[in-house]
Amino acid sequence: MSNSASSPPDGAAVSRHRHRVAFFETDAMGVVHHSNYIRHLELARICWLDEHDQPYRVYAEQGLHYATTHLEIDYRRSTGFDDVIEIAAWLDWVRGASMCIDYELTCEGTCVATASSLHAMVNREGRVRRIPKERAENLKGLALRPGPKVL
Amino acid sequence: MSNSASSPPDGAAVSRHRHRVAFFETDAMGVVHHSNYIRHLELARICWLDEHDQPYRVYAEQGLHYATTHLEIDYRRSTGFDDVIEIAAWLDWVRGASMCIDYELTCEGTCVATASSLHAMVNREGRVRRIPKERAENLKGLALRPGPKVL
Amino acid sequence: MSNSASSPPDGAAVSRHRHRVAFFETDAMGVVHHSNYIRHLELARICWLDEHDQPYRVYAEQGLHYATTHLEIDYRRSTGFDDVIEIAAWLDWVRGASMCIDYELTCEGTCVATASSLHAMVNREGRVRRIPKERAENLKGLALRPGPKVL
């Protein structure tokens, strides 16, 4: 992933998912519990695939999943009940069986978190599989940069 | 389910699961979010099956699940971070393909909630199946009362 | 709550919240875990207050909450990843410090669950408080029927 996964870089294929914070996402500090942002990233990935690749539902029907193999997230500001968080997601790179997605979460225009996730394509048994050729070609055309030589 | 699903009735086969409240279970009211109690009931059911029937894992490996078909819960007092909730569970009744479990949740000896759940046995495709004969016989011996004539 | 909390009755003030099922809401049975529907009810209540009363955020800023005191739900059909669940919510009755909301959850026009929840107005310390006069009057005008004599 990039060292400074900040605002979507020029040329990135970006999707923006808007999420209104539910009360059940808050914790006793009065803010959104940090574990929920990990779920917001998933919502944004699903949205990104919808808009730029194919619905995740189609992958799932084919018995394929993008298992999460690495996550990192910087929390910059807290958010609270009823805030609307916009999660921008874009494809950083893709390789034969893996990809990296970067994210910026904003609330009323202020960055509240940045994140990056790695995914490996797996089948129903959890074994790593190459991304289907057609999908891989499409994704390569959308990636911001070539994938690392070694994962 | 019984009209007053309160403390375990005499003769009930009871399991008691102790759950220490995690911070991520609290909400911005400073107490455990009510949706988490539904998950506590599941923890107690799993524990009940362990102690009185067979591990749920074994059912799952056989492709069988006790799908939840009805739930009701009375919330009496709030609980907070780090409280230890004891969830008592017992089998109210069992029929060919369904059963009813009752619960009492206490915290430091005070009742904080009572609940009741109905479950139907289903296979991997979600179709209703009879409870396997051996399991059904065991369960009948543990039920507090005969099941209702009509579910 | 009504005995047959089914489709919104004639004359009910209904809100309809559409929720697209996230992958993280599914479980190893391949369907939405039953505990998540309790959260869907909350999303629909928030939506109902937005459309018919005042945003829940305003209540919260005043230090007031509608604590959930009772829940019941009938699960009729399972739903899965990416399904869109429409949760219809309406006010069954309201009393001085409590109210009852009924729900019907549908997916592609088919009822997947019905539910009912009771709520007590509480302050920041969790003590029961009367619903503010203006709110109570508004709510009474929207309730389907008078509240029960005894809660």
Added chain:
Amino acid sequence: MSNSASSPPDGAAVSRHRHRVAFFETDAMGVVHHSNYIRHLELARICWLDEHDQPYRVYAEQGLHYATTHLEIDYRRSTGFDDVIEIAAWLDWVRGASMCIDYELTCEGTCVATASSLHAMVNREGRVRRIPKERAENLKGLALRPGPKVL
């Protein structure tokens, strides 16, 4: 955090929290949804504070919280329903208002994930505060190495 946050290094003050995977933590891939591991880290931190510092409940009663400011996690193997995950946690470093905790998650002796989290001490309003002197001194004595010069 350390570059290879693997097994607890020699000299680390380690706590080990055992967590039995609940059914509601699984997803439609049949394994524990990756977002839940973030919650397991929290369980292990709470346990670490209990055993090596002071109960988090005491911090909370003083209006102090260790807000999570950064998380990274490597997922190495999936886990499933009823697996027992052991989460080892140890303090990597501590500074005036922040600390870093490292984790190794194992299941039946096999590493399933490693992780690292940064935390800033904040008050009820979410403002950064120095860790109380007595706590800071205790923590410094337990840290594996001096904190970075610049956070």
